[in-house]
Amino acid sequence: MCFLGFGSYFCYDNPAALQTQVQGDMKVNTAQFMSLYAWYSWPNVVLCFFGGFLIDRVFGIRMGTIIFGTFVCVGQVIFALGALFNAFWLMDAGRFVFGIGGESLAVAQNTYAVSWFKGKELNLVFGLQLSMARIGSTVNMNIMGWVYSRVQDLLGSTGHTTLGLTLMIGGVTCIFSLICALILAYLDKRAEKLLCKKQGKTGEVIKLTDVKDFSLSLWLIFIICVCYYAAVFPFIGLGKVFFIEKFKFSPQEASAINSIVYIISAPMSPVFGFLVDKLGKNIIWVLCAVLTTLASHIMLAFTFWNPWIAMCMLGVAYSLLACALWPMVAFVVPEHQLGTAYGFMQSIQNLGLAIISIAAGTILDSRGYLFLEVFFSACICLSLIAVVMLYFVNRLTGGDLNWSAKKREKLQKLAAAEAEEQEKLRRQNEDDLAKLRPKDHISLRNRYLSRLGAQLPANYYSHLPTLAHRSVLK
Numbered sequence: 001m002c003f004l005g006f007g008s009y010f011c012y013d014n015p016a017a018l019q020t021q022v023q024g025d026m027k028v029n030t031a032q033f034m035s036l037y038a039w040y041s042w043p044n045v046v047l048c049f050f051g052g053f054l055i056d057r058v059f060g061i062r063m064g065t066i067i068f069g070t071f072v073c074v075g076q077v078i079f080a081l082g083a084l085f086n087a088f089w090l091m092d093a094g095r096f097v098f099g100i101g102g103e104s105l106a107v108a109q110n111t112y113a114v115s116w117f118k119g120k121e122l123n124l125v126f127g128l129q130l131s132m133a134r135i136g137s138t139v140n141m142n143i144m145g146w147v148y149s150r151v152q153d154l155l156g157s158t159g160h161t162t163l164g165l166t167l168m169i170g171g172v173t174c175i176f177s178l179i180c181a182l183i184l185a186y187l188d189k190r191a192e193k194l195l196c197k198k199q200g201k202t203g204e205v206i207k208l209t210d211v212k213d214f215s216l217s218l219w220l221i222f223i224i225c226v227c228y229y230a231a232v233f234p235f236i237g238l239g240k241v242f243f244i245e246k247f248k249f250s251p252q253e254a255s256a257i258n259s260i261v262y263i264i265s266a267p268m269s270p271v272f273g274f275l276v277d278k279l280g281k282n283i284i285w286v287l288c289a290v291l292t293t294l295a296s297h298i299m300l301a302f303t304f305w306n307p308w309i310a311m312c313m314l315g316v317a318y319s320l321l322a323c324a325l326w327p328m329v330a331f332v333v334p335e336h337q338l339g340t341a342y343g344f345m346q347s348i349q350n351l352g353l354a355i356i357s358i359a360a361g362t363i364l365d366s367r368g369y370l371f372l373e374v375f376f377s378a379c380i381c382l383s384l385i386a387v388v389m390l391y392f393v394n395r396l397t398g399g400d401l402n403w404s405a406k407k408r409e410k411l412q413k414l415a416a417a418e419a420e421e422q423e424k425l426r427r428q429n430e431d432d433l434a435k436l437r438p439k440d441h442i443s444l445r446n447r448y449l450s451r452l453g454a455q456l457p458a459n460y461y462s463h464l465p466t467l468a469h470r471s472v473l474k
Contacts, residue, residue: 001109001112001113001116001129001180001184002128002129002131002132003132003176003177003180004065004069004105004108004109004112004177004180004181004184005105005106005109005129005132005133005136005177006132006133006135006136006173006176006177006180007072007073007076007136007171007173007174007175007176007177007178008072008101008102008105008106008136008174008177009133009134009136009137009140010136010137010139010140010170010173010174011072011076011079011098011140011170011171011173011174012040012098012102012137012140013137013140013141013236013237014079014140014144014167014170015033015036015037015237016141016236016237016238016239016240016258017140017141017142017143017144017145017240017255018144018145018148018163018166018167019033019237019238019240019241020240020241020244020251021145021148021158021162021163021166022036022083022163024158025083025158025159025160025162025163026083026086026088026091026160026163028088029361029365030238030360030361030362030364030365031358031361031362031364031365032088032361033361034234034237034238034357034358034360034361035092035357035358035361036091036092036095037095037233037234037237037353037354037357038353038354038355038357038358039092039093039095039096039099039354040095040096040098040099040102041099041350041351041353041354041357042096042099042350042354043096043099043100044099044102044103044346044347044350045347045348045350045351045354046347047100047103047104048103048343048344048346048347048350049343049344049347054104055104055107055108055111061108061111061112061115061188062184062185062188062189063185064104064108065105065108065109065112065181065184065185066178066181066182066185067101068100068101068102068104068105068108069101069105069174069177069178069181070101070178071097071098071100071101071102071104071105072098072101072102072105072174072177072178073101073171073174073175073178074097074101075094075095075096075097075098075099075100075101075102076094076098076167076170076171076174077094077168077171078090078091078093078094078097078098079091079094079095079098079167079171080094080164080165080167080168080170080171081094081164082094082164083160083161083163083164083167084160084161084164084165084168085160085164086160103346103350105177109129110129112184112188113129115188116188116191130265130266130269130270131266131267131269131270134262134263134265134266134269135262135266136173137259137262138259138262138263138266140170140259141240141255141256141258141259141262142252142255142256142259144166144170145251145252145255146252147166147169147170148162148163148166151165151166151169210337210340210341211340211344213337214333214337214341214344215332215333216393217332217390217393217394217397217399217401218329218332218333218341220386220387220389220390220393221325221328221329221332221345221390222344222345222348223382223383223386224286224290224325224383224386224387224390225325225345225348225349226348226349226351226352227352227379227380227382227383227386228289228290228293228321228325228379228380228383229349229352229353230352230353230356230376230379231293231297231376231377231379231380231383232261232293232314232318233353233357234353234356234357234360234376235297235360235376236258236261237357237360238360238361238364238372239254239257239258240254240255240258241254242300242369243257243258243307245369246304246369247304247307257307257308257311258311260308260311260312260315261311261314261315261318262315263315264312264315264316264318264319265315265318265319265322268315268316268319268320269319269322269323272285272319272320272322272323272324273323275323276323276324276327277405278405279404279405280402280403280404280405280406280407281402281403281404282324282325282327282328282331282401282402283328283387283390283391283394283401283402284402285320285321285323285324286321286324286325286328286387287384287387287388287391288317288320289317289318289320289321289324289325290317290321290380290383290384290387291384292313292314292316292317292320293313293314293317293318293321293380294377294380294381294384295310295313296310296311296313296314296317297310297314297373297376297377297380298377299313300373301370301373301374301377326345328401329341329342329345331399331400331401332399332401356379359375360372360375360376363375
């Protein structure tokens with residue numbers, strides 16, 4: 001199950017690991033290069049709303065996982081063929097197809113986890129899934145340059161053919177993930193027969209009309225999400241050449257430092273998730289993450305300090321924000337709107353990433369890395385403003401986003417006790433009304449006859465437990 005998304009995450013950052021080679025071999029500028037990331041995001045602006053619906057109502061979890069895994073494989077193959085045939089438009093098309101499967105495959109993976117594991121086990125499984133995804137990204141960053149060099153030695157020259165073969169080799173990880181999907185489908189089918197277990201469902205209920213009911217706090221969370229991730233993922237996509245040009249790193253060193261964000265995220269995400277669960281105060285954690293990220297971008301932009309410091313800070317902040325920000329959605333919307341809220345959040349995140357990726361490439365082509373870092377810092381500043389506004393809005397409206405875990409748990413217990421008390425009252429009222437409910441004519445006749453001492457039909461005595469006046473029967 002954890003390996004289900006390994007190939008998708010491995011191949012997602014293939015362009016970042018091979019930025020120099022892609023731009024050189026395909027003869028494209030940075031804006032065109034970043035369109036590879038934009039084309040991945042475009043289909044997910046829409047599919048984030050419908051991925052869960054397709055898994056629940058159309059394909060089922062098993063077939064849906066296989067179909068989305070196939071999209072990932074086909075997309076990577078088209079991407080590699082675009083390089084082999086020296087057709088950059090085909091590479092864009094491949095990333096588009098890859099994007100159709102990538103995000104929805106993650107939804108299917110989470111659905112399997114919820115279906116197979118419960119309670120505390122589920123937190124561990126989600127942590128392992130996230131760690132495996134980050135390991136896939138890290139391995140890609142550090143190995144694809146080496147693979148390109150080996151293919152280059154084999155062919156004796158560089159060029160689009162070398163790039164295409166390298167990307168095709170990288171696609172083997174997608175085939176591996178597809179095989180995992182097939183095995184998982186078999187195991188789930190077997191469990192259904194042996195354990196009488198039903199297929200898992202996402203549980204998502206998407207109603208676009210719910211958007212009009214979203215609170216100001218939720219919209220501020222959306223702004224934080226878009227502005228923050230817009231300064232992280234596009235930066236990683238362009239980071240390798242940045243470290244080579246500004247800090248004079250070798251390609252291997254640049255790949256290593258560019259992947260440190262994912263390396264730190266793998267073990268730290270479960271740790272921060274545990275801390276946030278135990279301590280609460282989500283807004284404060286998000287504020288700390290945003291400030292740390294802003295500090296790291298300023299260090300990278302305006303100093304020549306060892307960039308490992310700034311990148312480690314970015315890795316810690318990135319892990320912390322994910323653990324504190326995404327759960328806040330569940331605190332500000334009713335349960336029946338959660339599917340819509342998370343779908344909308346992912347949708348505008350992908351829309352923001354698509355637009356910012358192209359904008360980042362254009363800024364780098366025309367202004368250079370200094371202006372690009374200033375642009376990323378400005379995005380983080382917008383996120384910081386939204387966090388501060390969220391703090392005050394939450395305080396003024398009496399929201400629970402910044403409650404401690406103990407206070408939240410105490411109030412949840414009180415709410416549960418109150419709900420139980422109301423349920424008891426409701427049942428008591430129903431019982432009282434049942435006693436006052438008029439009897440039908442047969443019941444009234446039999447009751448009257450019993451008072452007179454008349455002999456009743458034999459079948460009447462089989463219903464004695466349901467009568468209120470058994471004591472008067474003779």
